[in-house]
Structures are given as C-alpha cells and as structure tokens.
Amino acid sequence: xxxxxxxxxxxxxxxxxxxxxxxxxxxxxxxxxxxxxxxxxxxxxxxxxxxxxxxxxxxxxxxxxxxxxxxxxxxxxxxxxxxxxxxxxxxxxxxxxxxxxxxxxxxxxxxxxxxxxxxxxxxxxxxxxxxxxxxxxxxxxxxxxxxxxxxxxxxxxxxxxxxxxxxxxxxxxxxxxxxxxxxxxxxxxxxxxxxxxxxxxxxxx
Numbered sequence: 001x002x003x004x005x006x007x008x009x010x011x012x013x014x015x016x017x018x019x020x021x022x023x024x025x026x027x028x029x030x031x032x033x034x035x036x037x038x039x040x041x042x043x044x045x046x047x048x049x050x051x052x053x054x055x056x057x058x059x060x061x062x063x064x065x066x067x068x069x070x071x072x073x074x075x076x077x078x079x080x081x082x083x084x085x086x087x088x089x090x091x092x093x094x095x096x097x098x099x100x101x102x103x104x105x106x107x108x109x110x111x112x113x114x115x116x117x118x119x120x121x122x123x124x125x126x127x128x129x130x131x132x133x134x135x136x137x138x139x140x141x142x143x144x145x146x147x148x149x150x151x152x153x154x155x156x157x158x159x160x161x162x163x164x165x166x167x168x169x170x171x172x173x174x175x176x177x178x179x180x181x182x183x184x185x186x187x188x189x190x191x192x193x194x195x196x197x198x199x200x201x202x203x204x205x
Contacts, residue, residue: 008039010079010109011183013086013174016097016153017116018145020123020132022162022170023088026116029171030086037184039084044071046089059142065096072100079109084183092144094151110181114174115156120145122163 013030015023027043034041046067050057053070057063068091075085091097101111123145124132135143142148158177160170172189179186 008082009183010082011084011178011181012075012079012104012109012111013084013178014075014091014097014100014111014113015086015088015116016091016113016156018118018120018123018150019090020126021116021118022160022167023090023116025167026114026160026162026170026174027086027088029167030174033171033175034084034178034184039184040082041084041086042078044074044085044087044089046071046087046091049089059148061093065093068093068096068100072096072103075100076104076107076109079104080107090144090150092148092150094153097153110183112158112174112177112181113153113156114158114160115153116160116162116170117152118162 015027017023024045027045031041031043049071050067053074054067057067068089071087071089071091075087078085097113101113104111120132120136124136127133131140131143132146134140135146138147140147144150158174160173162170165173175184175189176186178184179189
C-alpha cells in the first residue's frame with residue numbers, strides 16, 4: 001500500500017488519563033495508521049518507562065514528576081528531530097504536563113494533549129484485577145484518581161470518551177487533529193462518526 005505523508009515535522013501526542021482508560025489500547029490503534037502515512041513513530045509507554053528509564057522510582061509526587069520529566073525529555077529529543085512520539089502515561093499533574101508542553105514547543109515541535117477520559121465507575125467495571133475496588137475501599141494507597149489526585153487537562157487539543165466511543169472512533173478524532181496541523185493527509189482520514197456506547201474493545205491499559 002502506498003504511504004501518504006503530509007509533513008516530516010516532529011510532534012508529541014501526549015496521552016493522559018486514569019489507569020485503565022485506554023491509553024495503550026488507543027496508542028496501539030494509532031501506530032499502524034500513522035506509519036501507513038509514512039511517519040516515523042516511537043512510543044513511550046508509562047509501564048515500560050518505569051521498568052527501564054525510571055526503574056527505582058516510587059509513586060510520591062516527586063517521583064511521579066521525575067518520571068514524567070524523563071518521558072518529556074525523551075519526547076522532546078525525538079520530536080525536534082522529526083519523529084512522531086506517542087506517550088501513554090497517566091501523568092496526573094497539570095503543572096508538569098504544561099512544563100513538558102513548553103519544552104517541546106520551544107524546540108519547534110508540536111505538542112498535542114489527548115485526554116483519554118473515562119468515569120471511575122466504568123474503569124472499576126473493566127478492572128479484572130479489582131484494583132479500583134480495593135483503592136475505593138482504602139486498601140491501596142497513592143492510587144491515582146482515588147487516593148491520589150488526577151488533575152484533568154483544562155484545554156486539551158483532543159478529548160476521547162472511551163466509555164462512549166469505539167477505539168476506531170477515538171483514533172479518528174486524533175488523526176483529524178493531526179491532519180488539521182498538516183501532519184498527515186486529510187483525505188485519508190475518515191469522516192466524523194457519531195458517538196456510541198462501548199461495552200467491549202477497551203482493554204485495561
């Protein structure tokens with residue numbers, strides 16, 4: 001299949017949202033589509049970063065901020081060299097997300113914040129490990145969104161509601177935003193589709 005490229009400008013798609021909202025599932029959906037557009041794509045997954053780049057860090061605010069700064073630093077290096085970066089990490093604190101945005105934009109790359117939104121009640125239903133129920137019962141400390149704060153983005157470029165949209169529909173919203181910035185060809189992005197409630201399809205990631 002022919003590849004379609006609109007621009008080689010680097011960018012960072014910054015996925016933020018609660019655990020289980022669908023960040024990694026959505027990232028997986030996007031990778032193939034973006035590479036089919038001829039883009040060089042790298043993924044910085046929160047769990048993988050903690051296993052490698054941020055090994056040894058805990059879940060205090062200081063450690064969480066350090067982890068996000070590291071993800072942001074790598075994203076900045078890649079983006080300024082023409083790579084498209086997708087990050088999939090909770091990144092709960094607004095100030096550190098804004099700090100990362102400024103650093104990436106200062107190097108001339110595009111920062112697109114994607115709020116992967118899902119109500120806690122739905123996340124608890126999806127959670128086969130029962131972590132949300134344990135956190136809500138006070139059995140798990142420093143659990144983001146329950147016993148530790150999650151600060152919602154105030155003005156994200158894209159909001160996807162994974163309790164009401166299919167994975168494909170959410171991905172298309174992000175692709176349309178990239179097309180709007182000339183990063184991919186608009187004619188290869190599907191038209192807007194209506195919301196629909198999703199019972200299956202979003203994994204706990």
